[in-house]
Amino acid sequence: MxxxxxxxxxxxxxxxxxxxxxxxxxxxxxxxxxxGAKYGCGEGQCGACTVLLDGAAVRSCITPVSAxxxxxxxxxxxxxxxxxxxxxxxxFIETGAMQCGYCTPGMIMSGVSLLSKNAHPDDxxxxxxxxxxxxxxxxxxxxxxxxxxxARRRPA
Amino acid sequence: xxxxxxxxxxxxxxxxGIVVLCAAEAxxxxxxxxxxxxxxxxxxxxxxxxIGEDGVVTAYTGKTEVxxxxxxxxxxxxxxxxxxxxxxxQLLMADTDLTPYDMGTFGSRSTxxxxxxxxxxxxxxxxxxxxxxxxxxNVERAAVHVAEGHVTANGHSEGFGELxxxxxxxxxxxxxxxxxxxxxxxxxxxxxxxxxxxxxVTGKHRYTSDLKRPGMLHGKVLRPSVFGATLASxxxxxxxxxxxxxxxxxxxxxxxxxPDSESTQRALEAVKAEWKTEAQPSERELYSYLKSNAEAxxxxxxxxxxxxxxxxxxxxxxxxxxxxYIAHVPLEPRAAVAEWNGDKLTVWAGTQRxxxxxxxxxxxxxxxxxxxxxxxxxxxxxxxxxxxGEHAIEAARLAKAAGKPVKIVWTREEEFTWGYVRPxxxxxxxxxxxxxxxxxxxxxxxxxxxxxxxxxxYDIPHRRIVFHPxxxxxxQGSYRGLAATANHFARESHMDEIAHxxxxxxxxxxxxxxxxxxxxxxxxAAAEKFGWGKQKAARGRGYGxxxxxxxxxxxxxCAEVSVEGGVPKIVRVVEAFECGAVVNxxxxxxxxxxxxxxxxxxxxxxxxxFDNGKILNPKLSRYxxxxxxxxxxxxxxxxxxxxxxxxxxxETPIVGLAPAVANAIFxxxxxxxxxxxxxx
Numbered sequence: 001m002x003x004x005x006x007x008x009x010x011x012x013x014x015x016x017x018x019x020x021x022x023x024x025x026x027x028x029x030x031x032x033x034x035x036g037a038k039y040g041c042g043e044g045q046c047g048a049c050t051v052l053l054d055g056a057a058v059r060s061c062i063t064p065v066s067a068x069x070x071x072x073x074x075x076x077x078x079x080x081x082x083x084x085x086x087x088x089x090x091x092f093i094e095t096g097a098m099q100c101g102y103c104t105p106g107m108i109m110s111g112v113s114l115l116s117k118n119a120h121p122d123d124x125x126x127x128x129x130x131x132x133x134x135x136x137x138x139x140x141x142x143x144x145x146x147x148x149x150x151a152r153r154r155p156a
Numbered sequence: 157x158x159x160x161x162x163x164x165x166x167x168x169x170x171x172x173g174i175v176v177l178c179a180a181e182a183x184x185x186x187x188x189x190x191x192x193x194x195x196x197x198x199x200x201x202x203x204x205x206x207i208g209e210d211g212v213v214t215a216y217t218g219k220t221e222v223x224x225x226x227x228x229x230x231x232x233x234x235x236x237x238x239x240x241x242x243x244x245x246q247l248l249m250a251d252t253d254l255t256p257y258d259m260g261t262f263g264s265r266s267t268x269x270x271x272x273x274x275x276x277x278x279x280x281x282x283x284x285x286x287x288x289x290x291x292x293x294n295v296e297r298a299a300v301h302v303a304e305g306h307v308t309a310n311g312h313s314e315g316f317g318e319l320x321x322x323x324x325x326x327x328x329x330x331x332x333x334x335x336x337x338x339x340x341x342x343x344x345x346x347x348x349x350x351x352x353x354x355x356x357v358t359g360k361h362r363y364t365s366d367l368k369r370p371g372m373l374h375g376k377v378l379r380p381s382v383f384g385a386t387l388a389s390x391x392x393x394x395x396x397x398x399x400x401x402x403x404x405x406x407x408x409x410x411x412x413x414x415p416d417s418e419s420t421q422r423a424l425e426a427v428k429a430e431w432k433t434e435a436q437p438s439e440r441e442l443y444s445y446l447k448s449n450a451e452a453x454x455x456x457x458x459x460x461x462x463x464x465x466x467x468x469x470x471x472x473x474x475x476x477x478x479x480x481y482i483a484h485v486p487l488e489p490r491a492a493v494a495e496w497n498g499d500k501l502t503v504w505a506g507t508q509r510x511x512x513x514x515x516x517x518x519x520x521x522x523x524x525x526x527x528x529x530x531x532x533x534x535x536x537x538x539x540x541x542x543x544x545g546e547h548a549i550e551a552a553r554l555a556k557a558a559g560k561p562v563k564i565v566w567t568r569e570e571e572f573t574w575g576y577v578r579p580x581x582x583x584x585x586x587x588x589x590x591x592x593x594x595x596x597x598x599x600x601x602x603x604x605x606x607x608x609x610x611x612x613x614y615d616i617p618h619r620r621i622v623f624h625p626x627x628x629x630x631x632q633g634s635y636r637g638l639a640a641t642a643n644h645f646a647r648e649s650h651m652d653e654i655a656h657x658x659x660x661x662x663x664x665x666x667x668x669x670x671x672x673x674x675x676x677x678x679x680x681a682a683a684e685k686f687g688w689g690k691q692k693a694a695r696g697r698g699y700g701x702x703x704x705x706x707x708x709x710x711x712x713x714c715a716e717v718s719v720e721g722g723v724p725k726i727v728r729v730v731e732a733f734e735c736g737a738v739v740n741x742x743x744x745x746x747x748x749x750x751x752x753x754x755x756x757x758x759x760x761x762x763x764x765x766f767d768n769g770k771i772l773n774p775k776l777s778r779y780x781x782x783x784x785x786x787x788x789x790x791x792x793x794x795x796x797x798x799x800x801x802x803x804x805x806x807e808t809p810i811v812g813l814a815p816a817v818a819n820a821i822f823x824x825x826x827x828x829x830x831x832x833x834x835x836x
Contacts, residue, residue: 019418026417030374035366036359038536040487041568045776048487076359089357093349096746100223101356102487102536108357127784134776136487136537137223138753139746140787 005069009034010078020066024058025049027065028075036076036105040134047133050106050113051075057113059132076105079112087153088112091146099137107133111147120151173208174284174325177201178277201256203270205234205277207285211305211317213238213245215274218258219266220250220508221534222542224806225743226266228351229344232740233271236336236344237278240305240316247351250510250532260509262540262634264707264804267739271802279333288319338737338798345798347742352534363536364506365491369561372493373402373413375554376424377564379574380408382769383631385431395426403427404557413554413562436769437629443478443582446604446626453601453624457611462586465597465618469588473654476584477646479605479832481577481630481764482757485781488536489571494551495561501528505548506535513545520549521556539754540634540807541575572774577764578635579628581605583646589654593665602643604628609640609706609811612647614669630766636751637807640706641758641814645832648702648815653828662701662819663688670703674710674734674797679703681732681793682712693823696720697727700819704812708803709735710795713812715788717820722836724821726756726788729813734795735803741794748792748809755813756782761833 002017009032016031028034028051037060040048044059051060052074060068079086088111091097098104107130114121114129121129126144135143179201204216215234221227227247235242248254250261258270282302289307290297300309307314338345355361380386390410392403400415401423410427414420437445466472492505501521507513510530518525530548547564555562566574581604588597598619602610607623655665663683670676683689683701693699697718704711716728733748761780765772773779814832822828827836 022418029366030417033368034359035362038363038488039365039565040489041776043568043775043777046487080358085354085357092357093353096350096353096742098223098350098353098356099225099746099750100487100535100537101361102223102363104356105359127787130784134487134781134783136485136539136754136781138750138756138782140753140782140784141749141790142746144784144787 005065007065007068007073008071009073010075016065018065021064023061024051024063024065024068024073025060028060034075034077038102038106040103045132045134047110048103048106050109050133052109052113055113055116057110076109079108086112088115088146088150091149092143095142095146095149097139097142097146099139103133103135107135107143111143111150114147115151115154119154121147170206171209172322172324173206173320174281174323174327176205176277176280176284176327176329178203178205178273178329202258203256203273203277205274205281207281207316207320209317209321211244211315213240213316214248215245215277216248216255217270217274218250218252218255218511219270220261220510220532222261222508222538224747225350225740226261227534228348228743229267229739230271230274231351232344232348233275234278236341237275238282239302242343242348244305251529252510252514252531253529257511260512260543262508262543264807267802267804268708271739275335276329276332279335280327280329283333284325284327285316285319288323289314292319338802344739345737347740350743362533363488363491364493364504364533365488365536365565367493367504367533367563369493369495372561372563373415373554373558374417374420375411375413375551375562375564376420377550378410378412378424378427378429379570381431382433383436384769385433388430388432391428395423398423398426402554402558404554406553409553411550411554413558433769438767439765442580442629445629446580446582449627450603450624451626453622456607456621456623458620460618462597462599462618462620465616466586466588468590468596470591471589471657473587473589473650473657474585475650475653475830476582477649477830478583479581479642479645481580481632481766482635482762483572483577483764483779484539484541484575484635485571485779486537486539486541489566489568490542490547490575491563491565492548492551493561493563494548494555496555499523499527501552502531503528503548503552504531504533505545506538507532507542507545507548508538508540509543512543513548516545517548517552521552539636540638543634544576546574568776569774572764572779573771576631576633579605579632579639581639581642583642585646585650587650587654589658591658593655593658593660593668595669600647602639605642606639608638609643609704611705613672613675613703613705615671616669630764636754637706637810640704640808640811641755642832644702644704644811645814645818648812649818649830652700652815652819652822656822661689666703675703675705678710678732678734678795679712681795682714682730685732685791685793686714686730688714696824698820698823698825700816700821700823702812702815702819704808706808706811709733709805709808711809711812713816715813715816715820717817717824719821719824719836724760724817724834724836726760726786726817728789728791729816730791730793731809731812732793732795733805733809734797735805735808736800737798737802738794738796739802744794744805745792747805749790751807751809752790752813753782753787755810756786756788758832759814759817759834763833
């Protein structure tokens with residue numbers, strides 16, 4: 001049965017009524033109407049549901065909402081600041097790193113997590129960090145290029 | 157509702173401005189399943205274009221956007237002929253109440269059929285604007301120019317909106333307005349970025365699965381234990397006791413809807429059902445089953461006498477190839493939101509066939525089609541896998557029972573199990589060649605997988621090409637490129653086998669038997685870029701090539717593969733592609749790269765396993781799809797024939813990879829693999 005849980009989502013506290021084992025993804029989407037994170041597989045295999053917990057990428061479909069309490073939750077909706085896109089979002093547009101776009105929010109969140117830990121990843125580090133995100137349209141080469149571009153634009 | 161009535165409703169709803177209506181020629185059918193339907197599409201209005209008094213240009217089409225970026229390229233076509241900036245054009249797509257009838261988005265038909273229609277409509281609108289300006293300003297028609305969204309003449313200049321104010325003009329295209337030749341394109345033919353890209357990178361775009369309606373419930377369907385099972389008994393008392401839960405039942409269909417996904421899931425688990433099942437064919441007997449249930453089939457592109465051709469041959473070859481069932485795995489599973497308002501049903505659904513789904517819904521509920529509206533938000537991919545409307549029907553049944561809007565999003569497991577798969581198949585080839593590599597005979601039989609891409613671009617005088625429909629143990633349907641991948645795999649592997657046996661270079665034997673200039677051009681372009689024949693592959697590596705032709709497009713492809721510890725890895729791929737006049741070079745490259753990436757899965761590891769009516773690997777953890785680490789270096793060569801009409805290009809780039817890789821594996825290991833996925 002439900003209980004009240006305080007969640008720090010994109011810088012504001014939201015009190016939700018949810019059972020502890022419910023997935024963070026379903027709370028974000030159904031209760032908070034933050035639908036940028038997507039359902040793709042329900043077993044943490046495709047990365048479409050990726051959000052950041054204290055800055056690190058997690059699969060929200062297999063993260064119980066109770067495990068997110070007390071942590072900073074960041075979703076794709078928060079990357080744009082004052083009308084300015086995150087450099088990685090800009091790079092995705094510039095390189096055309098999407099077709100249907102369904103994987104895009106998860107890809108960007110995984111990329112943002114990577115760049116926050118490793119400002120200048122090489123190709124194998126990009127592949128390693130992004131291996132858990134599936135793009136069924138096959139835009140991997142462009143996504144990798146977008147991550148490289150965003151990395152180049154950050155101060156060294 | 158008649159098309160005429162719909163048109164009038166539509167015009168009154170739009171208000172003033174200019175409307176141009178456009179009728180299509182009959183369009184070739186490519187339907188789900190093995191045969192095309194006989195009933196041709198109605199010869200009615202197929203597209204329309206509206207220029208509003210506010211200057212907004214809206215093109216209306218029943219096509220769907222599923223990631224192929226057709227929204228962008230159709231917008232380019234309109235902007236080109238209207239002489240207006242691309243950013244001032246919007247497309248209203250795939251809404252059965254607002255857009256003209258369309259068969260569906262498949263068969264790479266949007267670019268060759270819908271783009272010319274919208275182009276024609278835009279050209280007619282441009283001419284109408286010129287007429288308006290000439291009479292308003294009392295100037296010669298020839299003095300009026302349209303550029304950058306403005307109409308100008310002798311010191312006058314007005315925007316489209318200003319000029320159309322107070323008008324209510326309807327033009328049906330009878331005479332064709334002059335079109336801009338593709339060699340002079342300024343907006344089409346260029347790399348315009350994806351429309352709405354910002355909405356996708358910010359997560360703002362709402363897919364069907366993201367939609368919410370007031371009072372909406374979440375639905376789930378009780379799935380049978382195996383395919384074809386029927387209900388023996390059902391106890392839904394406990395489920396019905398859960399607060400806010402509705403159980404819907406109709407024959408073997410049982411589904412639940414609740415106020416949130418958790419209570420819905422609890423209700424589903426509370427339903428107790430027993431199923432009556434029957435034994436079904438399993439994977440181990442698949443290929444013999446397909447052959448033993450095959451029909452005699454029909455000859456396609458046959459000619460000469462294979463017997464005579466074989467008699468003229470120095471060497472004879474006979475081989476069998478197989479392809480497995482694979483799944484589309486669209487990252488957005490089937491999703492639908494249904495809502496009844498009185499006796500009118502509205503369904504938002506991810507599908508490639510909004511009008512087909514409307515028809516399915518009308519049939520399911522016994523209501524006229526005009527009481528059903530299907531809206532398709534830009535969808536999280538399809539690849540041929542979203543032709544049918546079962547998810548829409550499920551949501552509508554639940555919505556009817558509950559008296560509230562209901563959303564259904566299939567789980568990944570449901571998507572793997574209750575969608576349909578790409579057909580498996582057996583292909584047999586008998587061929588004959590002279591010692592110098594000249595092909596004399598070709599007999600080709602495809603069992604079950606399909607007839608697409610069976611046709612030869614090789615010049616072989618004596619040939620017999622037959623497709624044999626069969627009974628499929630699994631529900632099967634369209635998949636990107638249809639059977640062209642299977643048929644290219646068999647044919648291009650076979651050509652490689654002949655080349656090897658005759659000790660002729662695989663490129664040379666192909667060119668020797670090929671007169672088609674377009675086919676030769678792409679093959680040579682790929683080989684040159686790849687450096688074919690320049691150097692020998694390193695130890696444990698191999699090079700392979702293949703060519704292809706399907707749906708009006710040509711390709712040549714070369715692959716480099718390494719094999720370590722029995723595991724093949726695709727290192728580098730060069731694909732040259734020609735589809736007539738290129739509409740958007742960057743999006744074309746994106747489609748080619750993406751098709752190659754998708755093809756890696758079917759070539760190396762994708763396979764649906766099944767046993768006695770059950771899918772054994774219906775999860776991403778058990779069904780391997782291509783990931784970042786599988787990414788080869790991909791180089792594309794666009795052969796732009798801007799003197800030729802544009803063909804669609806979302807499908808054909810996928811067909812050549814598997815044989816190129818199989819041929820490279822042979823060079824690397826000496827092992828000839830004749831089954832997809834290729835396992836060394």
